[in-house]
Amino acid sequence: MYVTNGIVIGVINAISAIGVSLIVGIMKVVNFAHGEMYIFAGYFSYHLSNSLGLPPVLSMIVAVGFVFLFGLLMERTLIRPTYGDDMYSLIITFVLSIVLQNLALLIFGPYPNKPPNLVSGATNLFGLFHYGNQRLASFFISIGILLFIFYLIKKTWFGKSIRAISQDREMSSLLGVDHLRMNMFSFGLGAALAGAAGVILAPVFPVTPTGSSSISLNAFVVVVLGGMGSLKGCLVGGLVLGIIENLGAAYISTMYRSIFAFVILILVLVFRPWGLYGQKT
């Protein structure tokens, strides 16, 4: 049971982390406003389905679409001028994160909002324990998204260009890859992945305006754990974090659940700073 919950939460962690990894790996930009993309997508899907009456699945897709567009816009206006200077982009995304948090408080109010469940009830797994159906649904959707991303990055022309840019920006532009457009697109995709995690998890854990920092933090821990820019690392890192959090809470103490993430982060930084699957530089 503890492991199952760890795996489910871990896979969803991974999606949000891949978004960060994509942006860090390709653009060398640390996006502090990552958690806000998650929160906004959660709120969008809530309002699209509850206030406008769209079917839940459609509102999830539209919400992620909105966040994707927002990501494109953000890259074009705020991030692009900062290329070449990591410090500037760091500060800009940090400020943006605070602005967006307060904006969410202003627009959506302090109450947590929960989009409708896709499914209700619980299933008896392996005859051992009951597990919420909504969580299972979230799990399978996440697996689907993960497979899609792996395919996109490993098999398509887009993925090849992205990997080329992350290896050698100048060489790839000489060979005809439009790196500005690629940057913009991958930033949008990174934001959309945070959004996807948001809409998937919001029915399980309703979103609040101030909930974004723990989400960003989790994503960064997973990325550091798995190794910067590694997709496989994100998945494994997400799973490890999810399982350790749950086992730790079960067998050590429920009070210190979120401390485990920090302990892992510190241990990895001390003993294996390039992460599980990252490249040693």
Added chain:
Amino acid sequence: MKKTLCLTLILLFALGSLAFAQNTVKIGVVGPRTGPAAATGKAFEEGIAIALDHLNAKGGVMGKKVEVVFEDTGGVPEKAASALERLATREKVPIVVGESHSSSALAEIEVANRYKIPLIICEAWHDDITQKGYKWVFRAGPANSGVVDFYIAPFVKANGFKKAAIVRENSDWGAGIAERTEMNLKNMNIPFVTLKVERESKDFYTELTKLKGENPDIILAYIYGTGLHFFISQASEVGLSPKALILDGAGPPSLWDSFWKNVGNAGELELFMSSMHEKVHLTPTSRKFWDDYVKKYGKAPTDYKTRSIYNVVLIAADAINRAKSTNPEALVAALEKTNLEVTTGMVKFGLKQGSYEYHQWMPPMLVVQWQNKQQVVVYPKEGATGPLKKTK
């Protein structure tokens, strides 16, 4: 130039507050308007508005209009302490009421004591708030010991529950009320387990799985805020409730507008503490409050903290009226002689020092159960509107 500008501004402010001081009497309020319990701030605002309408319609206090200055604490002790300090020094209010977080209240009473400003707490339950014996601190609201000794523990015993689980958040309120509950359960020979959880936790699957192994038939949930909603819906997902009934030891989160949306059908048969029910009106003031609320907001009140803040604003105004001054010593003397009807009964503060009952008045409470989305009072017997429902 800058200096002159600053000076002018300061003078303007000074003049402004002077002008106010002449025509109005200010009452300070502290409470969370942001943070995880921001809903309490909303409840407070509504209660204050109704109290002010009521007081000013009767000609105010000492012939002056009553005004409220509401400072946000965010539910954070440091912010709470500075909020009270601001009320005492900048706003210069003669008396402060409110608060709903024990951790914040424990910080505020120190400030009240330092600035010698009377403070009436309404919804922070930790025993120490009054047990510390501060002359300036009063509480017209529940105290952990009172709630557990007179309501929660007798309720558990009267309904023949065989094993209890205490789930408590890591806050001063959670620690205090859990400790008192453990003591009572031990005395009644009812076995129990205690589980500590994080106040801002969202995922309780691990905790709930642990609990399921213990097989309790009543869960005393001391979690405040939306965390409680997650707890209830997840308890039903893992199949722990409604076999084990859940009692929300605080109450208001079970009545928030978002409750049913967040918990779905898992809310059925859930129990919660309350001091308010549509059909239970202990005093004429209670009836008047209900009618005034419905008239002003076009719906029935849900969060009982609306009424708690209404009560303490009335108590403060009554003390100023009887003291005929805003002198803090005179106000404390007047408060100690309070004999006022509010929505929950006749307020009379305890005067014997040395226990939580000093400067404390405990309103009667109710244990309410959601049955088909209707609130049914199931304890105490005198106030019950129906029997407790359990699943077979």
